[in-house]
Amino acid sequence: MNYKPLLPLLVLLLLAGSARAQVLTADYHVIPLPKSVQANPNVSQMFTLKTGMGIAYDATNEEASRTAEFLREWFEQATGIRLVLTPKDKRAAIRLQIGLDADKKKSRKAKAIPLTDQQLEAYVLKVDSKGITLQARQPVGLFRAAQTLRKSLPLVRTDAVLFPFTVIEDEPRFAYRGLLLDCARHFFSVETIKQMLDVMALHGCNQFHWHLTEDQGWRFEVKALPRLALEGSIREQTVIGPNAGIYDGTPYGGYYTQDECREIVRYAAERYINVIPEIDLPGHMQGALHVFPNLGCTGGPYPVRTEWGVSREVLCAGNPETMTFIKTVLGELCDVFPSKFIHIGGDECPKNRWKECPKCQAKARELGLTYDGKHSVENQLQTYINHEVEKFLNARGRDLIGWDETLEGGLTSGAVVMSWRGVKGGIEAARQGHRVIMSPNVFAYIDHPQLKDVAKQPRTIGGYIVSASKVYSFEPVLPDSLTVEQQQCILGQQVNLWTEYIAYPEFAFYQLLPRLGAAAEVQWCRPEQKDWDSFTARLPRLLQLYDRIGVKYCHGLE
Ligand code: ACM
Ligand code: ZN
Numbered sequence: 031m032n033y034k035p036l037l038p039l040l041v042l043l044l045l046a047g048s049a050r051a052q053v054l055t056a057d058y059h060v061i062p063l064p065k066s067v068q069a070n071p072n073v074s075q076m077f078t079l080k081t082g083m084g085i086a087y088d089a090t091n092e093e094a095s096r097t098a099e100f101l102r103e104w105f106e107q108a109t110g111i112r113l114v115l116t117p118k119d120k121r122a123a124i125r126l127q128i129g130l131d132a133d134k135k136k137s138r139k140a141k142a143i144p145l146t147d148q149q150l151e152a153y154v155l156k157v158d159s160k161g162i163t164l165q166a167r168q169p170v171g172l173f174r175a176a177q178t179l180r181k182s183l184p185l186v187r188t189d190a191v192l193f194p195f196t197v198i199e200d201e202p203r204f205a206y207r208g209l210l211l212d213c214a215r216h217f218f219s220v221e222t223i224k225q226m227l228d229v230m231a232l233h234g235c236n237q238f239h240w241h242l243t244e245d246q247g248w249r250f251e252v253k254a255l256p257r258l259a260l261e262g263s264i265r266e267q268t269v270i271g272p273n274a275g276i277y278d279g280t281p282y283g284g285y286y287t288q289d290e291c292r293e294i295v296r297y298a299a300e301r302y303i304n305v306i307p308e309i310d311l312p313g314h315m316q317g318a319l320h321v322f323p324n325l326g327c328t329g330g331p332y333p334v335r336t337e338w339g340v341s342r343e344v345l346c347a348g349n350p351e352t353m354t355f356i357k358t359v360l361g362e363l364c365d366v367f368p369s370k371f372i373h374i375g376g377d378e379c380p381k382n383r384w385k386e387c388p389k390c391q392a393k394a395r396e397l398g399l400t401y402d403g404k405h406s407v408e409n410q411l412q413t414y415i416n417h418e419v420e421k422f423l424n425a426r427g428r429d430l431i432g433w434d435e436t437l438e439g440g441l442t443s444g445a446v447v448m449s450w451r452g453v454k455g456g457i458e459a460a461r462q463g464h465r466v467i468m469s470p471n472v473f474a475y476i477d478h479p480q481l482k483d484v485a486k487q488p489r490t491i492g493g494y495i496v497s498a499s500k501v502y503s504f505e506p507v508l509p510d511s512l513t514v515e516q517q518q519c520i521l522g523q524q525v526n527l528w529t530e531y532i533a534y535p536e537f538a539f540y541q542l543l544p545r546l547g548a549a550a551e552v553q554w555c556r557p558e559q560k561d562w563d564s565f566t567a568r569l570p571r572l573l574q575l576y577d578r579i580g581v582k583y584c585h586g587l588e
Pocket of ligand 1: 377378433450
């Protein structure tokens with residue numbers, strides 16, 4: 031009789047006899063699924079990791095040291111196993127190393143080819159009789175490897191875990207893996223945002239798109255314009271439900287000081303997340319117009335908006351003070367946020383006021399704008415603003431991102447398009463050679479309900495359901511619509527958590543999870559790796575981890 035298949039069981043029984051707690055096995059099939067998990071041909075080969083063992087790393091490397099500390103915390107959080115930081119111990123059970131063996135073997139010629147952002151995040155995680163080795167080209171890869179190791183852990187209180195021998199090789203499919211949080215319709219505390227950044231990092235996301243300004247509230251402190259946040263952040267009351275004309279009668283507000291924004295940037299960077307601030311312009315500006323009514327076409331007054339939906343009150347394109355205002359705001363924004371990308375919105379800017387405004391029409395004449403058969407005069411006026419803003423940002427070494435409306439008047443090639451009204455804008459942008467982030471509403475708007483039976487979940491926006499399987503099913507590069515070269519323009523994917531109907535952190539996390547898990551596989555995995563049944567089989571352990579971390583999530587899965 032061949033006893034080999036029974037060996038793991040025997041090991042378990044033996045260990046169970048002596049240890050006070052269960053000894054369970056790690057499972058590397060985590061979410062998002064690594065690019066390759068080499069199956070161990072001999073399942074009996076396992077490394078036993080126990081309380082008191084060490085984590086070694088290069089203590090002169092601040093980032094590696096931080097990841098070692100994270101790993102220590104995560105083992106304790108998941109299992110109660112207490113590891114010790116032993117930077118110099120070459121024989122430690124867990125070893126964090128910068129440098130991939132594969133790179134050492136490569137020829138000089140191969141080395142001359144620059145690495146992609148994704149390759150810079152690559153890591154190898156090896157388990158053999160000596161222990162667990164995490165190797166990466168850069169510290170970010172060590173962090174990704176550590177997250178995979180963390181997610182492999184059984185969620186039980188124990189003092190030992192069995193790690194099957196393996197070699198995991200991994201790197202993300204897309205360089206851009208984003209989540210938008212709307213902190214303007216509802217305000218979320220710095221603590222909540224930090225918790226969300228932790229959850230993003232758990233899922234391998236690396237871009238936090240921070241929606242900071244809206245008709246319903248301005249949330250970014252601008253020191254040169256102190257009234258902007260002080261007064262523009264507060265609405266007198268909020269409509270109850272979907273604009274039914276009933277209001278709660280309670281003032282609502284909140285904004286982030288620049289120090290708080292810097293703290294968010296710092297916290298995110300330690301988790302390898304870039305923070306992209308969005309100042310939505312020239313529409314979605316009623317919060318600012320409330321404070322500076324001279325910047326509107328009619329002169330106001332403009333209350334900070336108390337209903338949802340799109341306001342027709344927008345920045346006046348013909349008033350020179352508008353550009354001064356935008357530059358003042360974006361100048362301070364660039365001082366606070368080091369992100370290469372700055373988002374300027376550009377969506378849903380009704381042109382009713384511009385059509386009637388003598389200043390806007392005079393500006394259009396001054397610029398010589400006429401209908402060109404494709405772009406209206408007013409759309410071109412918005413493009414004029416986009417170009418001015420883009421020059422301003424480029425001079426500061428930044429690139430502009432805009433929603434797909436920014437395509438409507440023609441864009442300069444350096445601008446990045448975020449496609450939200452389906453994929454059409456993204457396809458057109460990629461065909462024009464623009465870089466694109468895919469965030470089509472029907473697949474990516476996670477403010478929508480995730481269960482068909484809406485009575486089973488708290489009330490949120492209507493219209494359509496965005497189930498986890500719908501999120502999962504999205505393919506961002508659209509091979510039927512784009513050539514191989516055009517597909518290279520697709521930087522990645524983003525899911526968006528708009529918050530008209532999401533007033534509390536618990537509900538925000540409920541909406542986010544587990545759909546962020548589904549999005550993580552869209553963002554990280556190759557299409558041939560994606561499989562809904564496999565995803566659902568791997569999900570329970572991630573849900574247990576959500577429980578352990580203490581974040582809410584939706585228990586249904588459709
Ligand atoms: C958007 O949803 N208006 C970008
Ligand atoms: Zn105007």
